[in-house]
Amino acid sequence: MMLKPLRPCREIGCNNLTRKTWCDSHANMAQESDRIYNQYKRNSKANAFYHSPEWRRVRELALIRDNHLCQRCLKEKKITKAQVVHHIVELLVDWSKRLDLDNLESLCHSCHNRIDHKTTNNKL
Secondary structure (H helix, E strand, O other), rough: OOOOOEEEEEOOOOOEOOOOOHHHHHHHHHHHHHHHHHHHHHHHHHHHHHHHHHHHHHHHHHHHHHOEHHHHHHHOOOOOOOOOEEEEOOOOOOHHHHHHHEEEEEEEEOHHHHHHHHHHHHHH
């Protein structure tokens, strides 16, 4: 089995090499940062929704409808597996559309990150 190449830890200023994202001395700090974000900054109503059986069912229906393919990539004539189901109208903008299949689109991580990045930049 081939090992991942060594690369610098993601902690700014840390020159330790690791095969993971964080070196052993900074892994705990990253987990603590995630815990604090989830506890204090993430919207608890949206977080609960994304763990609900209703969301899992509708998410699966959207993936089946889209043949588990990224819809943005298909428009560019590329075939990419979809890993994310995206709300076109954001969940917190219109809560009533949270389970509406017409408001959902299957995307790959790359396309979803591009959409979220544009949305975040427009809000700043």
